[in-house]
Amino acid sequence: xxxxxxxxxxxxxxxxxxxxxxxxxxxxxxxxxxxxxxxxxxxxxxxxxxxxxxxxxxxxxxxxxxxxxx
Numbered sequence: 001x002x003x004x005x006x007x008x009x010x011x012x013x014x015x016x017x018x019x020x021x022x023x024x025x026x027x028x029x030x031x032x033x034x035x036x037x038x039x040x041x042x043x044x045x046x047x048x049x050x051x052x053x054x055x056x057x058x059x060x061x062x063x064x065x066x067x068x069x070x
Contacts, residue, residue: 005063008052009034012060016041016048034064 003011016033023040033045052058
């Protein structure tokens with residue numbers, strides 16, 4: 001079953017949180033890494049986007065654009 005754009009966004013943010021935790025940082029549940037301006041959070045988000053692209057062929061920013069258009 002295909003994932004919805006929201007599921008992809010949620011999964012990518014969860015993955016970013018796991019990368020972020022590898023540096024010893026924590027964040028609040030529901031934190032949106034895609035909206036962050038902090039350097040480490042941006043790196044974690046970018047890593048999660050790369051993982052989505054490499055492992056699932058998913059363009060996360062395209063999913064966000066589609067969500068914003070809804």
